[in-house]
Amino acid sequence: MAGRLADKAQEVVKEEYDKAKLLLNDAARSGSYMYPIKGIFYLISHPELWKPLRSRLLPYLTLYSSVLGSMFFFTYLPQLAVMAFANGPLAVFTTALLILNESSTITGILSKNYVLQDAILDTFDGTLLARNKGDVVAEGREVKTRGDSIQRLGKALKKPFRCFSINELIRYVMYLPLNIVPVVGTVTFLLLRGRSRGESVHDRYFQLKGWTSSKRSKWLKDHKGPYTAFGTVATLLEMIPVASIVFSFTNTVGAALWAADIEAKESHMAGSTAPELREAAKKAE
Known part of the structure; x- marks a missing residue:
């Protein structure tokens, strides 16, 4: 009996290892983890995209400082006492990391639903315009013919960003105990948060493309590695105190x-496939 259980445990561990390895390979090949970094340099080199950020800077910093100060004042010592049992001396750092993550999550929930929603929407659409994807943006808002990429943004016809759901809160609370496990638990927690974060980064794009819920779900499932990689890097950047608002926009x-x-890429594939289809049709005639 014990032998069978040990064999089964080894089988499960191997299966999970293979899944993780495949996920990491997909993420590495896609290069998606670089896009948060590319966003930093692109924002720096395109000053017109700073406008939405500047307009919401003061309200966000007020909110973030209030949340972060309150979290450290009221929860640092209680959480430190719990973390010390498992992490020992490292608890001083892992507890601070945990509170930064918690503060970032709370601030993100409040700001993206009340403070930053329109500014983030404008930034996403403005970046698409700057990349000459006006036809895509026009599916969700009016697009003017003159001005820079932000000035050309007209009235939004659709607002895709989802409000915070109770399911996200439940998942976050479920993941928190992982931080008790030294190092590995914290890394796992960040990866799970990254996966959740990654699932929402293209909500606007999916809406502009008119994708159904089932098509969106299938796309995310087929590209789980790349979206987890993007979300993990994005989460780490947004955990940086004070600068988190800047990284939310980058x-x-x-x-x-x-x-x-x-x-x-899709346009190129469609363009290269069309002549082949026409040639096949001629041959059929």
Whole structure:
């Protein structure tokens, strides 16, 4: 009996290892983890995209400082006492990392639903316009013919960004105990948060393309590795105190750059396939 259980345990471990290896390979081949970094440099080199960020900077910083200060004041010592049992001396750092993540999550929930929603929407659409994807943006809002990529943005006809759901909160609370496990638990927690974060980065793109819920789900399932990689890097950047708002926008820019590249690839594939289909039709005649 014990031998069978041991064999079964080894089989499960191997299966999970193979899944993780495949996920990492997909992420590495896609290069998606670079898009949050590309977003930083693209935002720096395109000053017109700073406008939505500047307009919401003060309200966000006020919110973030209030949340972060309150979390450290009220929850650091209680969480440190719990983490010390498993992490020992490292608990000082892992607890601080945990609170940064918690503060980032709380601020993200509040800001993206009340403070930053329209600004992030404008940044995503503006980046697509800057990448000459006006036909895609026109599916979800009015697009003017003159001005820079932000000035050309007209009235939004669709607003895709999902409000925070109770399911996200439940998942976040479920993941928290992983931080008790030294190092490995914290890394796993960040990866799970990254996967959740990655699933929402192209909500706007999917809406502009008119994708159904089933098509969206299938796409995310088929590209789980790349989206987890993007989401993990984005989560780490947004955990940086004070600068998190800047990275919220650079991550949005990075997501839009990725969407533009996906769009360009699909257009190229469609363009190269059409002549082949026409040639096949002629031969059939």
